[in-house]
Amino acid sequence: MSPAEQRSADRVVRSLVLRCADWPLVAAGASPDEASVVIGGGRVVVASPAARAEGIEPGHRRREAQRRCPSVVVHHPDPDRDARLFSAIGGALEHITPRIELSVPGIAAFPTRGPSRYFGGDHALAIQVMNAVSGVMVGLGWPDSVGIGVADGRFVAEQVARSGGVTVLEPGASAAFLAPLPVGVLGRLELCDVLRRLGIGTLGAFAALPAADVVARFGADGLIAHRIAGGLDERPPHTAPPPPHLTVSIELDPPVERVDQAAFVAKGLAERLHSGLEAEGLACTRLCITAETDTGACNERLWRHEGALGVGAIIERVRWQLDGWLNGPTLLRPTSGVSRLTLIPDEVGPARGRQLGFWGGETAADERAMRALARVQGIVGVAAVTVPEVRGGRSPIEQIVRVPVATVELTASRSALSGNGRELLTAPWPGRVPTPTPALVLPEPLPALVCDQRGSVVAVSGRGALSAAPATLGEQNVAGGAGGATGAFPITAWAGPWLTDERWWDPVAHVRRARLQLLLADGRAVLVCCEHGQWSIEGWYD
Amino acid sequence: MFDTGGVTASPSPSFLHTGTDPATDSALDSRVDPRSTLRRLSELIRPVTFAREHTLPVLDPLVALLPDGGLTRGSLLQVCGVGATSLALSLMAAGSQDGSWAAVIGLPELGLVAAAEHGLVLDRLALIDAPPTRRGAELVAAVLDGVDLVLLDARMALSGVESRRIAARLRERGSVLIMVEPVCSMGPRPSLSRTSGPRISTTRAPAAGASTAGASMSQAAGGWSPDVVLTVAGSQWQGLGEGHGMLRRRRVRIDAIGRGRAARPRQLEVLLPAEQGSVDVSG
Numbered sequence: 001m002s003p004a005e006q007r008s009a010d011r012v013v014r015s016l017v018l019r020c021a022d023w024p025l026v027a028a029g030a031s032p033d034e035a036s037v038v039i040g041g042g043r044v045v046v047a048s049p050a051a052r053a054e055g056i057e058p059g060h061r062r063r064e065a066q067r068r069c070p071s072v073v074v075h076h077p078d079p080d081r082d083a084r085l086f087s088a089i090g091g092a093l094e095h096i097t098p099r100i101e102l103s104v105p106g107i108a109a110f111p112t113r114g115p116s117r118y119f120g121g122d123h124a125l126a127i128q129v130m131n132a133v134s135g136v137m138v139g140l141g142w143p144d145s146v147g148i149g150v151a152d153g154r155f156v157a158e159q160v161a162r163s164g165g166v167t168v169l170e171p172g173a174s175a176a177f178l179a180p181l182p183v184g185v186l187g188r189l190e191l192c193d194v195l196r197r198l199g200i201g202t203l204g205a206f207a208a209l210p211a212a213d214v215v216a217r218f219g220a221d222g223l224i225a226h227r228i229a230g231g232l233d234e235r236p237p238h239t240a241p242p243p244p245h246l247t248v249s250i251e252l253d254p255p256v257e258r259v260d261q262a263a264f265v266a267k268g269l270a271e272r273l274h275s276g277l278e279a280e281g282l283a284c285t286r287l288c289i290t291a292e293t294d295t296g297a298c299n300e301r302l303w304r305h306e307g308a309l310g311v312g313a314i315i316e317r318v319r320w321q322l323d324g325w326l327n328g329p330t331l332l333r334p335t336s337g338v339s340r341l342t343l344i345p346d347e348v349g350p351a352r353g354r355q356l357g358f359w360g361g362e363t364a365a366d367e368r369a370m371r372a373l374a375r376v377q378g379i380v381g382v383a384a385v386t387v388p389e390v391r392g393g394r395s396p397i398e399q400i401v402r403v404p405v406a407t408v409e410l411t412a413s414r415s416a417l418s419g420n421g422r423e424l425l426t427a428p429w430p431g432r433v434p435t436p437t438p439a440l441v442l443p444e445p446l447p448a449l450v451c452d453q454r455g456s457v458v459a460v461s462g463r464g465a466l467s468a469a470p471a472t473l474g475e476q477n478v479a480g481g482a483g484g485a486t487g488a489f490p491i492t493a494w495a496g497p498w499l500t501d502e503r504w505w506d507p508v509a510h511v512r513r514a515r516l517q518l519l520l521a522d523g524r525a526v527l528v529c530c531e532h533g534q535w536s537i538e539g540w541y542d
Numbered sequence: 543m544f545d546t547g548g549v550t551a552s553p554s555p556s557f558l559h560t561g562t563d564p565a566t567d568s569a570l571d572s573r574v575d576p577r578s579t580l581r582r583l584s585e586l587i588r589p590v591t592f593a594r595e596h597t598l599p600v601l602d603p604l605v606a607l608l609p610d611g612g613l614t615r616g617s618l619l620q621v622c623g624v625g626a627t628s629l630a631l632s633l634m635a636a637g638s639q640d641g642s643w644a645a646v647i648g649l650p651e652l653g654l655v656a657a658a659e660h661g662l663v664l665d666r667l668a669l670i671d672a673p674p675t676r677r678g679a680e681l682v683a684a685v686l687d688g689v690d691l692v693l694l695d696a697r698m699a700l701s702g703v704e705s706r707r708i709a710a711r712l713r714e715r716g717s718v719l720i721m722v723e724p725v726c727s728m729g730p731r732p733s734l735s736r737t738s739g740p741r742i743s744t745t746r747a748p749a750a751g752a753s754t755a756g757a758s759m760s761q762a763a764g765g766w767s768p769d770v771v772l773t774v775a776g777s778q779w780q781g782l783g784e785g786h787g788m789l790r791r792r793r794v795r796i797d798a799i800g801r802g803r804a805a806r807p808r809q810l811e812v813l814l815p816a817e818q819g820s821v822d823v824s825g
Binding site: 371386402466 | 631641680726788
């Protein structure tokens with residue numbers, strides 16, 4: 001590389017990074033004084049300061065966290081909610097700079113060259129940002145949880161922001177700042193594991209290794225990590241913007257006011273963008289999503305992703321952005337619906353390629369089915385076309401639910417149905433009626449009467465003992481009497497009851513049910529359920 | 543002469559199975575009837591269709607029920623009786639596991655757990671609500687375009703013209719349409735009493751066993767003319783006692799009658815559902 005190219009390759013973009021520690025907890029509505037954690041995948045993802053004081057660290061299992069602090073409040077991860085609330089922060093910074101870049105809910109970044117000159121220096125800029133954001137944070141109840149860092153390069157600025165408050169690092173001091181930090185902050189688990197075992201514990205020691213040896217041992221990914229550890233940006237800034245023909249946009253007529261309609265439209269748009277980029281051998285790492293309305297209001301955001309943005313990721317970000325705009329604070333909400341949606345790939349890199357499995361992945365049959373379902377959605381509406389999703393439960397109606405097909409990516413292998421879902425279906429749920437499951441499950445249980453020989457309704461005691469053997473099954477008419485003219489069907493055999501006692505800790509949602517399998521005289525079998533003394537038909541074994 | 547290799551036409555010409563060697567036949571050709579030579583030649587140049595391409599597979603116990611040993615592409619099946627839903631799900635199971643997509647139109651009461659137990663792959667299953675009136679034909683045609691196995695709720699009202707158009711589209715696209723009427727009301731079942739069920743209208747006198755098949759060929763509801771009508775009868779559940787046990791398996795008898803190649807009535811006794819949830823041969 002010529003010296004000029006070397007210099008341009010080493011040039012870094014001075015950026016400001018705003019980091020809100022524990023953003024998932026802020027979005028979940030927790031308060032900073034109580035010990036609360038977000039648990040995802042069985043392990044602690046984020047812990048509040050009070051929880052950290054008790055000794056709970058990210059990475060602990062749930063039981064470990066509860067052992068250290070029995071009164072810890074557990075929240076579940078919800079990336080949609082996190083992103084939606086974080087766009088309010090983006091809105092607060094809009095008057096400072098238009099090029100806010102959001103990567104993960106909780107971290108926002110932007111280059112400081114222009115705004116810094118406008119506000120008179122990096123420090124003044126950082127104070128402006130802090131004032132703008134602290135109003136929002138105080139409103140959310142977390143006054144001192146935002147850290148702002150200004151430095152050469154996004155990674156360095158993020159590390160600077162970790163210390164909380166406002167910190168400005170002079171130009172050229174990044175290498176010295178990064179040197180004592182442990183290699184774990186790079187975020188690459190396997191690489192850091194190997195480095196630690198080799199005896200390289202700090203970023204300074206790693207940056208001191210010759211680049212050629214790092215490439216030979218760790219490959220291209222290791223070279224990127226080496227550049228970051230040295231204080232350089234992870235990829236040299238591109239001087240040429242991506243070609244304009246890759247931009248895709250769509251006019252929405254009539255304007256859409258609901259986020260799910262816009263997300264449905266964005267799906268086709270994202271696929272067009274993706275195929276356009278793939279044809280050129282590029283993958284998008286930073287995307288600009290612009291939404292405009294008839295009246296001229298415009299909402300523009302830059303989204304960055306560590307890997308490449310796939311179709312599903314793009315749709316997710318469109319949904320987050322529009323959710324934050326259309327359902328956000330009333331002052332910023334647009335007066336009419338979104339009439340134009342544009343996707344502009346801001347930063348592209350060479351595509352690494354997708355390794356499609358030889359036997360798996362998308363097939364011609366899948367594509368045909370997806371096209372047909374898209375047409376069907378146009379006929380009956382988006383919500384009327386659904387696919388099954390396994391949830392797990394005790395009654396047949398709870399175990400598998402229907403979700404609109406527009407919200408899932410059909411071609412990606414849905415883990416809910418392959419590995420994880422099968423375990424959910426076959427897991428032993430105490431009180432579940434054993435297989436075979438009724439082939440017809442009524443969406444709303446039909447009220448019925450199960451009566452004994454003398455005609456009185458059969459009752460189930462708290463311990464599961466029936467008051468008498470059931471003899472007839474009849475439909476309950478409006479007046480509440482036994483079905484006479486419609487005919488009460490005699491019962492030839494029965495079994496049960498299978499008792500379930502769900503949510504006993506919640507006085508509102510507490511429900512106790514008893515289920516019976518009944519065989520009627522005409523050969524049909526039926527599953528009935530008793531709740532609070534009222535019998536109902538749940539399903540027919542057709 | 544001609545080397546047919548691994549290709550088998552359906553049905554395979556009889557001369558391939560004779561014990562004689564074609565090479566030695568040439569010496570006898572002068573004394574062989576020219577008509578038989580012509581017949582052999584016509585069988586050799588008959589266009590070869592792979593059986594695999596024009597049927598969709600079905601589970602082993604049900605192979606004896608269908609004329610082609612599978613679901614003929616472009617055919618319309620009607621399933622009725624107590625147990626119709628389970629039978630329809632079992633018919634679709636093998637095709638779904640083989641890679642075909644399946645769609646259900648209407649039938650909000652379909653039990654998805656039961657579908658999974660019968661063997662349907664939930665990854666390739668789409669559920670479509672019943673369409674608004676007068677768009678039913680358009681919807682069914684759109685679904686047939688993209689999906690190989692379609693389960694249709696027989697309660698959907700479609701006129702005779704629309705059903706004929708759908709049948710034509712079905713044959714053109716090569717999908718399979720299964721109509722089922724679910725038994726989920728408390729009223730008396732019409733098909734249980736033999737006299738009140740739909741009648742058979744056959745053109746030639748069938749064997750005595752055909753009278754048990756209670757299905758009509760040309761006058762089914764809504765102007766449909768199904769290629770095969772399957773009636774599930776005689777369901778006997780096993781495993782349930784007087785206050786003990788649980789429903790384990792059901793023995794049913796399935797009667798099949800159809801048009802064209804399926805005109806000969808067939809009967810089959812199976813366990814539907816069997817212990818593992820799917821269909822099995824009657825033990």
